[in-house]
Amino acid sequence: MAPPDDKHKKKQFDLINRGVKRSTPLGTASFIGMRLADIPWQYHLLHNGAAERALAAVGLSTLAATTTATTTTGIDLPDKLGLPLPRLLLLAMAAGSSAKQIFWLTYLSAEEFPVSAAVPVGLFNTAVNSLNSILIAGAATSSLAAGSSGPRLSLLLGQDSSYGDLPLSLLAGALLYAAGITIETLSEYQRLRFKRAARNQGKVCKVGLWRWARHVNYFGYALWRGGYAMVGCGWVGGLLMGLWMGWDLSSRAVSVLDEYCSKRYGEQWVQFKKEVPYRIIPGVY
Template identity: 45%
Template sequence: MAENDPRANDPRSEESKSKDLISRGDHTPTPFGKAVFFLARAADPFLQYSILAHGLGTGLLHRVGIRTLPAGLPAHTGISLIDGLELSPYRLVLLGMAVGSAVKQNIWVTLLSGEPMATHNSLAVGAFNTVFNSLSTYAFLIRATSASMESDFPQPALLVGGALYVTGILTELVAEIQRKRFKADPKNKGKIYTGGLWQFARHINYGGYTLWRAGYALVGGGWGLGALVGAFFFWDFSQRAVPVLSEYCEKRYSNDWKKFTEQTKYRLIPGVY
């Protein structure tokens, strides 16, 4: 491998590298790839709105006998931009979650992430997030799976799911901002960040992502879908992402990483894992 090859900064095995979409230790600029990611995530709220407001794709569901919810009465907030969407309060919450996830991830890709992002990875990650957002949206629209089958608003699933979503997405964002500020200081070059939210879990950003994904699914498809999606991401992070990132940190930071693991017992979610 050439001396100027950025992959030389990643001491992990090739197997671990193949499981990671991020090139650790590589800071090669990839403006086009990041622009693709930005646009893919920015387009998602428009897709979710088309599903929620106009029933995009529900015609296919009706053809196979799947019943969907009626549109419901539009919300009246007194804010023309919001009221002009003509969505019911519950649907507004789901759309807000799509917008929030897109904004959070685009803040990350433009301001917080220093690693390169290849175009194919940008498309894959963008599509992955859109699929899970759409899963929650369609689960809400389908009568058999919707979390909104009660007349009262807000429903328990909305309250609990909303709390998980806000807690998770803010945890992920704040943790990444804290780490970025630490890494931006030249005095901290080559050091591992162990302060802020990271003192509560070694991969607290992944834990935050797991929480808000579970909350989003809970708001759309109820307790069953929320538990299923939360379990999926918990499994993926604990079995794939955390081990491959831990290998990188162990080999790059050596004793500092060992000390961090001794001080911070939890990997993803404080008090849980």
């Protein structure tokens, strides 16, 4: 049976108009505003029982008050926020992801980003971050739940020694987040430097982390999203988020970019796929 004509193939959904490079001030301003506004919003959810009230509104039980005891770090700003360590980590992750995405839009990316793209991307990030901020307070969903499985860390934080019993998933999630943000940002910066060199005009980027996988920045994104969820919801929540992000990127985003790069680079892209056989996860997939 003959393969379907390319004109009749289902086009994958993509908010970014690949290859169209122009300034979009309104879209840029909208996205920056939304990402910056997400930080105080997450603090609101994590502080003074806002997450607990959200869960109670839908009939879900919350953790005991002892799991929300504030942490004394000896550092002025974190201590003034009045958050326990797990919630402080979630707030830091929200701020870090906002900073990374603003850096991407204003420095690393030259493609247009209109309001029609900025708003849904901004809303998606706020929605996922908010879900983590709320679920960390749930008796059945939090990584801190007494019945959660897995090893725990014995740490003495502040003056409340009972607060030192923290799940290992907290550390694992923080490490995955840091690794993912680093991989995503570094790979995109390496690609920018490569393309800015006059000798590389019209060439496929094959330097640095791009020798590991053809879409290695997506690997970084899935890692930090999974790590973020792991801090909020434990091993299961982190794994589910990482798998969902990986599935979406591999089934949708990779197809969009493969089609775009095939048209732009031709035989170069065919050769690149031979040299770097892994799509997203180096050495695995």
